Amino acid sequence: MNESTSPTSPFEQVPLRTYAERAYLDYAMYVVLDRALPHVGDGLKPVQRRIIYAMSELGLSAASKHKKSARTVGDVIGKFHPHGDSACYEAMVLMAQPFSYRYPLVDGQGNFGSPDDPKSFAAMRYTESRLAPYARTLLAELGQGTTDWAPNFDGTLKEPKLLPARLPNLLLNGGQGIAVGMATDIPPHNLREVVAACVRLLEKKTASVAELCEHIQGPDFPTGGEIVTSRKDILAIYETGHGGVRQRAVWEREGEELIVTALPHQVSPAKVLEQIAAQMQAKKLPLVADLRDESDHEHPTRLVIVPRSNRVDVAALMDHLFATTDLEKSIRVNLNVIGNDGRPGVLNLKELLTEWLAFRRATVTRRLEFRLDQVVDRLHVLDGLLIAFLNIDEVIHIIRTEDEPKPVLMARFGLTGTQAEAILELKLRHLARLEEMKIRGEKDELDEERKRLEAVLGSPKKLTRLIRDELLEDAEKYGDERRSRLVRREAAQALKETDLVTAEPVTVVLSEQGWVRAAKGHEIKPEELNYRSGDAFMAAARGRSNQLACFLDSAGRSYSLPAHELPSARSLGEPLTGRFSPPSGAAFRTLAIGAPEDRVLVASDAGYGFVTRMENLYTRQKAGKQLLSVPAGADVLALAPVAESEEGVLVAATSAGYLLAFYLSELPELARGKGNKLINIPPKARKQGEKVAGAIAIAAGQDCLVWAGQRYLRLSWNDTENYWGERAQRGSKLPRGFQKVTRLTLAE
Template sequence: MEEKIIKTEYSEVMQKSYIDYAMSVIIARALPDARDGLKPVQRRVLYDMHELGIRYDRPYRKSARIVGDTMGKYHPHGDSSIYEALVVMTQEFKKGLPLIDGHGNFGNIEGDGAAAMRYTEARLERITQEAFLADLDKDVVDFIPNFDETEKEPAVLPVKFPNLLVNGSEGIAVGMATSIPPHNLGEVAEAVKAYMLDENITTESLMHYVKGPDFPTGGIVTNKDELLEIYKTGSGKIKVRGKVDIEKGKAGRINVVISEIPYPMIGANISKFLMDVAALSETKKTQDIVDISNQSSKEGIRIVIELKKDADVDNFINMLYKKTRLEDTFGVNMLAIADGRPEVMGLKQIIRHNVEFQFQSATRKYTNLLARERERKEIQEGLIKACNVIDLVIEILRGSKDRGMAKACLVEGKTDGIRFRSRESKVMAAQLQFTDKQANAILEMRLYKLIGLELQALIHEHEETMANIYRYEDILDRRDSMAQVIINELDQIKRSYAVPRKTKIENIAEAVYVEKKVEEMEVVFLMDRFGYAKTIDQAAYERNKEAADTENKYAFSCKNTGRVCIFTNTGQLHTIKVTDIPHGRFRDKGVPIDNISNFNGEKEFVVAAASQTSLNLYRMIFVTKLAMMKIVDGGEFDVAKRTVAATKLMEEDEVVSVTILNGQSQIILQSAEGYFLKFDVEEIPEKKKNAIGVRGMKLTGKDYVEQVYYTGIGLAEGVLYKEKTLDFNKLKTAKRDGRGTRVRI
């Protein structure tokens, strides 16, 4: 076979391949269908359970069996994603209407995961069987080949209500994501009915029925006035906060009880909330907290925060709203697959797509039912007619040599070869004109059908069939009749499964938290060589001054209302509020400095620390590993941001020393290879913080600046170098940018 090489641009191949991959993820995995509100994996799990007969009125089956069967037949993407989809469909704290009835440990609202699939069992919920899968045998939806074309699966399930709204959906595709909140089934049903009665209804009118999201966790939506725009456009932010009650505690104390949480808090965020509340107390943001306890159980959420007797409860609750996730935002982006492509839809568009799907499904359903009833009518009329001439039929059967001869007589009136008792019978037989289906039914009819009561039942059955035919023709011919049928089914679903709304929809002003003014006082910042920081009282420092200076890398005074500035080897300046640093006793351990700052990957991360107030009064000397240096006015570091660039660095360079200029007369640079260069501080130029600076010392090979020393009033006159004392006075004073003197001791 001749080889055929196609030359093309590599970028074009990559672009096409990536687009194909992206569309596969968008359409076939991550986004729900607007018609049934299900992602492909969810649809396949439900259909597989239906096929396996794991229905609501039958015993539970192992989840592993369901997952394995689904993966082998319909969803070849790994068992973990299938089991995760199954688990989510059982969790009543995530879904407004769970679709699967789980038996065993399927996780909880606090973020604990489900047990392994080999330990749990599941079966379909009753509503899933009745409203999602009941009409699959009536040819209401298209069936498509599975991944290896050995099975058929439904392209969409014939859901009888807008499941996309009721259960919501979350998913991340390629370049897009969907986030649809759950809603109340009863409200959605009423909105669908209103749309069917008036397709020109506005979103504002629909929201008389759908008040807003109805989260399974309850809570309070606080921006009611913004919901209309969100439901018109299909995107926006819904502010939701938890429900807080106040109870009397022991010894006259006050208990703040959280009984409902914001929907985004479910999972590990409950633990984070408890940690955040504890942190408020540890960092002295509030001193009202006596105890925190999580008393949540299967009955519901109950988080109790015990406060002091004289606590300002309203201000404390507002602090929880501002400083923790007790008030959170749910980002709405109602993106789903509509007509084969992703589309962001508002409330009315989602309802419209579902209603159109309902009419399409109903049309196919009643067309199929009408065809079945007409077939039954044909057979019933043939049997009734045969019963009226039963003697003749029996005579034909007894006189025929085989089934084909008897059938030919019944259908076409052929009497050749058939023995009749009389000529009249033969003439009557020649006039019979049964249809092919009627003839088959007559030939298969049992004798007990000739009993009088059975004949009456057949006539009654025929009357019911005629009534059904009339009803189905009316439904198919008149849109109003079909709409009424859909509305009746919605009413039945609402009566059986709707529950009262859990989430309140209100307009609430933003929480205002007034921080108690901290009495300004002088404290001492301490940080040891391991990076643990704390502040202590000035008096405590004076009592332990020698130990504090020996055990800590940094020890300096600052105001408790001020900030601490920390310079790192990467040239970053991190500012930390002193109030964020734990204040305690001298022997307290403190907290890691990177827990209360924005440190990110800095090794040897602290090269200098000072109070921001001090920096405003002085200038700073910067020295880097490659001997670049400069003097910067400390006022340039009076910034509000938590992290800024303190200096500009060359490639592969890093800061070695940052020092406050306060009386130093000379600077000594020590290189790793033992060269010392001493020169006057006056030779260092003043630059802006975003400048690289000037070279202070000539370095050769892989040599670099290792240490920086200063001389002046009150400063050490020597240093211990290679276990011997080096006297700075014996070093010759040179000029900046020299090689220096190599010291051999």
């Protein structure tokens, strides 16, 4: 398509690429400048500015009666903002919510939402509204020549381009917006702190961001809470104009209960309770027994968390909740605003305050100049009135006798048209002698005011002092104490899953076919449990419910899972193959449970083994990890706990009835591998099928049982002297009847 216009066509023909690019850029600029981003001057978006102006035009000041919100919304969309009424009403509601705005601009009456659901407000036909007292800082100087005016959307009315804000509302109430290719996230701040920083910058233009941050400690959110971001990070945010602030809930202890009294900004109490309850239902938070929401008008936020017992570490519990719920939240900061030059940009704190002070200086200058023009005009009129009073009789005579008295008065007394018009509009009652005295008194007052105005306008220092005094006056009138405390806290850490589980005694039972279950307590007898048809007891281990149960298969691979996740011993259990993926042909042989620092003896029936810590058996891999190198044709032995003892003795026995005892210190402690030889089996005996039947570690005072089928021989720690030797020796023959050893166990 050519870029030309046909003589007979009323349409302009342009390439689609050009048209689409131009249309998109026009739309993008509209969204950026006229919808999404606030202006540095009054800190408002167009819809907010129009709502406030429309309410002021309706006479809805803070001293007036409330009016239906539908009336306000109708005026806004009918006169200034031709968009949807629901979006307009939502913008007005936001400015009325004390939990959304630090200094609300609208005073609402009725249901304007709640922290649980800010959008649960009633329809606009039910609610009433008026401007809040703070809104006067935006409107007080509106009719004093302080702002430019522009036609509304249909050209029938005028609306202000900006409101003459007396305070930096942009920082005080903050704002959020998403434009095209950019966004803004400005947190609210404390009025007194911001004014103090403005005064510091007025007095010292070269003040750095760090110096300004001596006054502005950080954001100040309407819901309170604690700001736990470090001072260094907050300073970096204000120096760059972007970053993130972490805010944390405030809690206290009442008896055995934990009471949350303040939440981070824009966090719903109902959502927090839902998040905690979800962990409780998933059995991932057994430390909490109950939750309640006791919030009311006297206590806007009061969430009650009841620990399961008085032994619960409440500080660790709350730290876990901070890390896993919205009780701690990161709030993004992006100081992206429309500057005085009409262009959007990210400003640091000093640039933002400098821009606003330039806007304020221009506004005050325009206000003073407007007032000076009024004073000069009025003095000009008063000069003419005084001439008339000094020549009252002649003035009356001219008015009575002349058809056109105005030019005659101008010629006779040297008056201007404005003065002559003012004389002609005088009422007879104003011709009294007393009126002349009033005019002279008014003229003297206006002369003094004119001199003051000219002095201020002619002196930058006096103008700066005036701006400073007005800021301090408004800070005294509308300022309040900081709500969000700045506290140094360590980063919240979620508790480990094992830390959240109560440490109850538990016995884990493994069957021959690889089915597992857990019974509460250590008194249970695993051999007496019911098993599936064709299945039987294989191994058992005693430990705590907050520990990991570790399993070893015939290939020497270890697997682990939390003991509290195992099915109850009242059932037949579940197959470990549903949790793990062992190599083809491998079967689960043994298990152990204990703390990470506990030690166990790992060995194969080929006669090799080593001591290792329980943490070396831990793994998150479904396929497990290789722990023991098992020789071809060999199998793993039962994992045996190793007590911390300097006189620990390792006892190993072969299936042919040979038993060897030696100091455990002769065996190395490894993380994985084949290990060292425990007891010697000659090659000829190995060919005949002899293998290691068992290996255990006993300490002083412990006994071991040597089993030969259903018979057993009890050996005390002292009895092992009869079988004493060095590691890897053949050992000594057991008594008659124990020539076919099947296993070794510790005596209970």
